[in-house]
Amino acid sequence: MSGATANISDTRIGVLLGDGIGHEIVPATQRVVSAAVTAAGGDVDWVDLPLGLGAIESHGTPIPDSTLSALDELDAWILGPHDSAAYPEPFRGRLTPGGVVRKRFDLFANIRPARSLEGVASTVPDMDLVIVRENTEGLYADRNMFAGSGEFMPTPDVALAVGVVTRKACERIAHTAFALARTRGRHVTIVHKANVLSMTTGLFRDVCREVGERDYPDVRIDDEHVDAMTAHLVRRGRDFDVVVTENMFGDILSDLTGELSGSLGTAPSINSSETKVMAQAAHGAAPDIAGHNRANPTALMLSAAMMLEWLGDRRADRHLGGAAHRIRDAVRATIASGVATADLGGLASTSEFTETVLARTLRR
Numbered sequence: 001m002s003g004a005t006a007n008i009s010d011t012r013i014g015v016l017l018g019d020g021i022g023h024e025i026v027p028a029t030q031r032v033v034s035a036a037v038t039a040a041g042g043d044v045d046w047v048d049l050p051l052g053l054g055a056i057e058s059h060g061t062p063i064p065d066s067t068l069s070a071l072d073e074l075d076a077w078i079l080g081p082h083d084s085a086a087y088p089e090p091f092r093g094r095l096t097p098g099g100v101v102r103k104r105f106d107l108f109a110n111i112r113p114a115r116s117l118e119g120v121a122s123t124v125p126d127m128d129l130v131i132v133r134e135n136t137e138g139l140y141a142d143r144n145m146f147a148g149s150g151e152f153m154p155t156p157d158v159a160l161a162v163g164v165v166t167r168k169a170c171e172r173i174a175h176t177a178f179a180l181a182r183t184r185g186r187h188v189t190i191v192h193k194a195n196v197l198s199m200t201t202g203l204f205r206d207v208c209r210e211v212g213e214r215d216y217p218d219v220r221i222d223d224e225h226v227d228a229m230t231a232h233l234v235r236r237g238r239d240f241d242v243v244v245t246e247n248m249f250g251d252i253l254s255d256l257t258g259e260l261s262g263s264l265g266t267a268p269s270i271n272s273s274e275t276k277v278m279a280q281a282a283h284g285a286a287p288d289i290a291g292h293n294r295a296n297p298t299a300l301m302l303s304a305a306m307m308l309e310w311l312g313d314r315r316a317d318r319h320l321g322g323a324a325h326r327i328r329d330a331v332r333a334t335i336a337s338g339v340a341t342a343d344l345g346g347l348a349s350t351s352e353f354t355e356t357v358l359a360r361t362l363r364r
Contacts, residue, residue, distance in 0.1 A: 029300045111180070127257065134173040138247030
């Protein structure tokens with residue numbers, strides 16, 4: 001499957017429904033992706049794989065070995081939100097299914113755009129930036145150790161956490177950020193906290209700057225402390241292009257920019273390695289509205305568009321990029337026309353929103 005000569009008709013995409021509203025927004029997204037790819041002249045071969053509560057019932061585990069083995073053979077998949085807090089013991093306290101997938105496939109880059117949409121109220125109406133988040137290190141206990149947890153308690157009254165930052169991880173996320181900036185506004189902002197965490201986030205800042213100055217002299221570089229950056233995003237979010245940062249800062253800042261630009265319900269996201277890509281919206285499983293045909297599929301649809309564009313770039317396949325543009329244009333035009341789900345102030349159900357996006361996807 002891999003390689004620049006792969007044809008759009010060879011596209012096999014895994015589909016993992018997850019939990020809660022995943023059972024509504026993932027099928028909706030599948031329909032839109034199939035329509036867009038077909039309109040671009042190709043086909044999608046969907047590979048259904050169990051994950052989450054359904055997998056516990058059918059396979060005795062939320063992330064079966066058969067699912068992971070199938071993903072080994074795929075370049076791309078769509079992951080619905082999971083509700084690991086609702087899993088029975090012993091699964092509730094373990095690494096989440098998404099975490100298992102990220103770790104197994106070394107999905108080191110979490111790319112989260114924040115762009116205002118016409119028809120969606122926003123705090124920063126003209127925001128158009130991308131958070132590039134290093135996804136494997138930092139302080140997160142599920143991502144920074146080869147085995148076991150990076151968070152532990154030597155006594156019942158003392159809790160410790162290990163933060164990990166390596167040159168290798170900094171270099172590869174820096175290359176991701178600077179290469180992306182070359183396709184946009186040629187401006188990268190490095191976010192860190194080197195005035196306090198001088199060795200760890202200082203290394204992150206310095207390595208990112210080294211990569212930029214050495215290999216991307218055409219890209220403008222600046223850097224900000226993370227606390228100052230939160231204020232800058234609120235006051236002048238329109239001034240930023242690509243923001244590269246470590247794991248925890250990226251998680252927090254991308255939720256902030258998602259809300260500032262409109263809503264987490266419209267904020268797309270992919271997780272990728274050099275060879276694999278996973279479309280996964282940043283929001284959760286929303287079990288309180290699951291099954292009521294009220295969920296907003298916008299973020300996952302736009303995540304799937306990012307996934308197709310990522311595949312198209314690596315395969316030098318303009319058709320996949322064309323399919324991605326169809327999805328983005330259709331989703332944006334649908335919301336701009338006033339068709340939106342309740343979380344965005346609209347009256348459309350999940351199915352009504354999806355049908356309108358489908359019609360617009362096939363329009364041109």
